[in-house]
């Protein structure tokens with residue numbers, strides 16, 4: 001992949017830096033997203049023998065589910081803008097014994113893959129990071145065979161994701177940056193506004209578009225377990241704080257931890273989180 005835009009270069013650097021953390025916390029991510037991932041795979045109509053595209057695949061957790069679902073006669077192409085995180089996807093597939101997964105480094109808005117190739121596509125927690133998600137949807141659609149489905153998972157609005165809202169607002173405050181519009185392109189909750197992503201699917205040419213929200217709370221023992229996850233793996237928050245000296249970064253993380261301790265109770269630390277699943281047919 002050549003000639004990355006400044007936005008793509010910055011996104012690559014953010015996720016290359018968070019790659020090891022996202023991989024290391026794979027067990028937490030799997031527990032958190034197992035049920036919505038199953039739902040997304042069902043919505044995409046994924047079946048044995050299919051050739052499937054996994055966009056913004058990250059460290060490949062959901063690629064393993066896809067590899068399992070399509071079986072040895074099917075194939076999964078796991079794509080991501082970050083070569084660093086894709087290396088973990090390739091090694092996770094090898095370790096799980098899936099010979100039917102290949103990786104391909106690509107910006108989701110310029111996949112560089114042939115037209116009308118895939119029987120289905122998914123994108124788990126990636127589309128919201130695109131500066132132009134409509135361009136991404138159009139390029140994914142271009143690679144799908146007629147009748148194929150795309151299913152995506154993004155975060156619902158900030159009022160349904162209070163932990164994300166705390167993370168973002170507190171990081172910006174400590175970095176002396178102004179508050180951000182939570183629906184501005186490229187942000188964590190940028191595609192969460194009800195109806196917006198379904199409209200983009202339709203604009204990109206998908207038909208029979210449907211969307212549903214799903215609660216996917218984090219169940220962890222302690223606030224500190226969530227803090228360890230976000231400190232290692234939350235690329236956008238890490239990148240806001242990265243310019244600060246170490247003591248000011250620590251002060252920001254301490255402030256975040258103090259606020260998130262509100263979710264600690266008798267059943268452990270339960271962090272509310274709501275996802276938006278959207279599907280469309282090519």
Ligand SMILES: C[S@@+](CC[C@H](N)C(=O)[O-])C[C@H]1O[C@@H](n2cnc3c(N)ncnc32)[C@H](O)[C@@H]1O
Pocket residue numbers: 008011012015016029055056057058059060061062079080081082085106107108109123124125126129130
């Ligand atoms: C929150 S992680 C999700 C990874 C994985 N899908 C999962 O759910 O475990 C977001 C991923 O989106 C990728 N990403 C961000 N912007 C992208 C873009 N423009 N094109 C392709 N991938 C992108 C990042 O590199 C990162 O791997």
